Amino acid sequence: MSLHDDAVRVLETYEGQEELRGIYLEHLAARPDGMWKSCEAGHVTASALVIDAERGRVLLTLHKKLGMWLQMGGHCEPQDGSLAAAALREATEESGIQGLTLLPGGPVQLDRHGIPAPCHWHLDVQYAAQAPAGAVEEISEESLDLRWFAYDEVAAVADGSVVRLLDRTRAALSGRVRG
Secondary structure, three states: OOHHHHHHHHHHHOOOOHHHHHHHHHHHHHOOOOOOOOOOOOEEEEEEEEEEHHHOEEEEEEEOOOOOEEOEEEEOOOOOOOHHHHHHHHHHHHHOOOOOEEOOOOOOEEEEEEOOOOOOEEEEEEEEEEOOOOOOOOOOOOEEEEEEEEHHHHHHHEOHHHHHHHHHHHHHHOOOOOO
């Protein structure tokens, strides 16, 4: 199965955010290259919010280019076998933490955001990844900083999309249905 096919499958089974999910599926139906950075009409990206649920905190990266505290994530690569694998690869690369595990149940949230030309949109498929006990983070070349924040600190440092991702992640952790 191609990464494009996997993305369609994931989005077809994703529950919630129906309008946005439809935009993602229409994009992929119209653009065979819709997974790749080279697709100037926009492309699907994969990210993961790294969490330490036992200690009630999340790891955010101060993105080098954007100067914002964000979850780990980025562009899909040809070697990625699935969207989940892309999200896990990005989270591992950007956090430096080995042994991350994605929360079961697939993506936690979709987030479409504009980006500078020549591209127009990132169609981000967002997961959550649990850090193993005793995890030690390491700043990557893509980050200015990497820091753990208590759940209640996130709204003061991050934008609304990260706050919503945290809220949906916490709901997934507590077993509530997403929608």
